Amino acid sequence: MVSSMRRDREVGRLLLLLLFLAAWETGSCQIHYSVPEEAKHGTFVGRIAQDLGLELEELVPRLFRVASKSRGNLLEVNLQNGILFVNSRIDREELCGRSAECSLHLEVVVERPLQVFHVEVDVKDINDNPPIFPMAVKTIRFHESRLLDSRFPLEGATDADIGVNALLSYKLSSSEFFSLDVQTSDELSQSLSLVLRKSLDREETAAINLLLVATDGGKPELTGTVQLLIKVLDVNDNEPTFDQSVYKVQLLENIANGTLVIKLNSSDADDGSNSEIVYSFSSDAPSTIKTKFKIDSSTGEIRTKGRLDYEETKSYEIQVLAYDNGTPSMTGHCKISVKIVDINDNTPEVSITSLSLPIREDAALGTVIALIMVSDRDSGANGQVTCILSPHVPFKLVSTFKNYYSLVLDSTLDRESVSDYAVVVTARDGGSPSLSATASVSVEVADVNDNAPTFAQPEYTVFVKENNPPGCHIFTVSARDLDAQENALVSYSLVERRVGERALSSYVSVHAESGKVFALQPLDHEELELLQFQVSARDAGVPPLGSNVTLQVFVLDQNDNAPALLPPGAGGGGGAVSQLVSRSVGAGHVVAKVRAVDADSGYNAWLSYELQAAAGGARSPFRVGLYTGEISTTRVLEEADEPRQRLLVLVKDHGEPVLAATATVLLSLVDNGQASKISSRLSKEATDPKLALVDVNVYLIIATCAVSSLLVLTLLLYTALRCSAPPTEGACAPGKRVLVCSSAVGSWSYSQQRRQRCALGRGRPRRTSWPSAPAYLKAHALQKKDNSLHNQNT
Structure with a gap:
């Protein structure tokens, strides 16, 4: 029984491995892991070395390292066993806010040869944030003349978690006067209202204390509470009313300061001072509302205040109160839902990392020179970035994953023609008008010994008078090598041969470094009129290259023989x-x-x-x-x-x-x-x-x-x-x-x-x-x- 279960587990592992390999092939070398937030230090994430097909013993020699665009210290790899583990506290809410998707993008770089892998680690939400109301105690004023089924909107609680963990349910403590009405609109937005179920009588009941409890959908459940203090008011029995309970507005993120957002209009059935209305933001409105918007208390006009940034906040919900001047004052409520529309106001960002420079001039085509990452904070087409290279360079860009590119060699190099290239990478987004950014990298070409020393001409004619002093300088040969450094270091030597019965080296010699040719003994025109020989020039490259030049030395006659x-x-x-x-x-x-x-x-x-x-x-x-x-x-x-x-x-x-x-x-x-x-x-x-x-x-x-x-x-x-x-x-x-x-x-x-x-x-x-x-x-x-x-x- 045990062995059967063990075989089943092995078969299951094998099937998982095959599925993983198939996902590897179709995922363009991208690996997905997941880890819950708030995981402890050392929590196992994945066997990254094994999943990338790398041997454990080659991690250190090949300089295996993990880089992240942000929060690079959250995850770490144990180079001894190749396991990716949690290195420090991961707070999903701090990392991604209320975004539905939250992941860490890792670049795994392995040198010698250079390889780049992309790893995406999804951070799973846990129910670690309880619902929170804007205030612990909320005072609500109700007139005794309010009709049954009158509603008083309440500010709901917020939960920093997402999904089910942020799905809130509300429960109101038992009361004969009030009940809680919860209406769900789009997405997770809910509207809470206190509904009057029984007429109020201030003389009988002047105040009512209720407890509103918000419970999230996580396991275990977390709750938040707010105490509702209801004061029953007398006299003014008509509140201001709006024609809509919710107003929806769209604003471009680049609108000017002071732009009109909406003009509210409410009415009050009372007369006199009881119908005079004053507008204001809700007292428990977030500070961001008060810093971005302002309201005219008399006209109900809401205007922008400060700069709106879609990349900072994509939407706002503004709670507005309308007070009349009755005694006691009555209040009407409405909500303005403001959605910010993105414009192309962010230029792409280009970063170049992991440079393999300089590059040898005999490097093979396709050699990876640098890794390039582009990004754009805009969304949609405004955030879609394409990259191009400066023209007339022997390189090209190869897309590896999303906004990652590799700069690779596209044609052969010749250091003697061009010793370095100024490569300019231009990133352009899809907005209208399009925005672009550039980054430059200097690619130096390393020399290899592919040029032999060359002489200005293949043959030189030299005239020397006979009876010269021993060791006199008769000529200087000079060869030029187009290579650099030791590959261009030229040395000279004689190409030995026999001149009659004697060796050439008994007549002349050449200095290995300067190329100066010396006559080792006095030359006799009557013995030797023409001495023809070759000088070899070789560089210090590996393997060395060389060439020869011919010298024709004519010995000029002097009158040193009597008849x-x-x-x-x-x-x-x-x-x-x-x-x-x-x-x-x-x-x-x-x-x-x-x-x-x-x-x-x-x-x-x-x-x-x-x-x-x-x-x-x-x-x-x-x-x-x-x-x-x-x-x-x-x-x-x-x-x-x-x-x-x-x-x-x-x-x-x-x-x-x-x-x-x-x-x-x-x-x-x-x-x-x-x-x-x-x-x-x-x-x-x-x-x-x-x-x-x-x-x-x-x-x-x-x-x-x-x-x-x-x-x-x-x-x-x-x-x-x-x-x-x-x-x-x-x-x-x-x-x-x-x-x-x-x-x-x-x-x-x-x-x-x-x-x-x-x-x-x-x-x-x-x-x-x-x-x-x-x-x-x-x-x-x-x-x-x-x-x-x-x-x-x-």
Whole structure:
């Protein structure tokens, strides 16, 4: 039996839970509870955490809190068990007055993520207020001449409760003269009257004491009493009478002070002073009647006094007395029911709470940013409020419950375009004319790392003079990041690579913060004309973003290399040149050539040749080409010319400062026959290099033995040694003239070849190697053969 009852209870709980969930789905996440007023502290209201679907352990971490528009301390939530309980005394009459509906609206806010729930707690009325009469003792004057069934209106009791608890019933103590007549009009309004059931006789009964008891409909019943002291008056037996017992009037709440409400008109059947009437408010009229209305005692005009406010009081009931001037005076009664008509005189109110700011620029669409509540004290259409946002903002309003809205993200954000928004919420009611109110909120957009550092241009060209000091600043790179704070903090680094056989970092470095590029060692134009590399810029965001820029560093040449003379046989004469010249050559014949190169480039490598003047001021029969280095005769050689000519050729470049080198050319003037023999011998030596070397050794032995011999032997030895030197073209016989262009054989072509190798990153260019001895002799023999053929043709 017990288990069956337990199963029934479980099934009942399950059905209640299902009904509650269905109500949850259809109620737009609103929960209804109820609690009786005057409940004790700690009274259970509802399991709010369980009903909202929240776990108990997440209430504290998610900052679970309850907020109320008014009287926020009446209810509280125990975060340990999720139970909503009464925190302080709830007085329904103080909270809602005589309103039929009374409820507390709670906002339950849960953060991380933000969720908002709405809870409505109905405050149930209990019978805690007894009926109250305006006064404890009321004196009523009745003339003895009053007719049977005459009525005397009474002020009923009031009960602060509502509904059945405020439904009053009246009972009059037993009396042979009077009975109580209760008439119920609209709603809960009741009219009480004492009805005369038996004629009065002042001489027999001068006063009557009655007790009027009011009982409400609550359980347990509460009562209120008023003592009615009835004095029986004599003589004046006609009272003033009104044409209506109740007058109904409607007034706009904004009417001007002194506006006429109604003009009362009463009549008295008596004559003379007994028919003169004086009007006044009932002595037990509430103070609010006397502060809002005034009555002219002689004319019966009732006018407004002060400002009427529908939101303060929606209706008034005015009890008016009409006294005649008889003796004793008689009184007539009427009631004026004044209803206040609402006008649109209250602007909407907007409040913004629970801001989730700033919002990240990559926030998802639909993210809740703020909660907005609107209200209007007016009623009907005047109190219906609609909300709109300022245009051109990436947000929208979503209605959540009645006058509650959520400000949510409606489109994507970009902090680099707009970093903050001034969002204006406009609330407008439905009155005519409509009233509106605005509230603004500044929505700041938080930055995320979505922009890489960028350079002003993808490539920079830098010119640096060679031989720079180590560590000199050659350029500064700068990248701009549109993000903010650490996301815009840019650092620089080299993109490492190999330059020839060395690492790039051995040539240059970049400062991580300033972007300054430094040359770590002196740069050599002859070694490296172009250094091309990349610098990377990265921000400090997570994850970091970066970009690269290319630097082309051109090393500018300086005149730091003097001209270098080529050895004899490397395409022309050079160095210390010895040459035989036939005396029979004519003017302009090329007898030798000086050749030099310069490791520099441009003007620094443009060489010129000039012949230094001979000692003693004698005019030499030879000249040198300014740019070719060819030594040629200026006239026909004569017998008077010295047989041995020593020429000094100065080779200069065009740099600043000018660098130079000196070449010595020894020319031996011989007769034509002797020149042919020497040429024949040199031809054999060219075909047989060993023979040439043997002859040289013989000459050396003879020179050693005959060191103190005669001058003739010395001259012969000198002649033999001169003949053993490698001849040049046209040395022994007139040969074919060869014109050489300085730009083709000089240092410019050499410099261009080396530049190409450096630009391709092949490292240091190789220097031109000197020719070996056998190659030199072979070249000299070929040159001699060409000269012999030329002489035969001549």
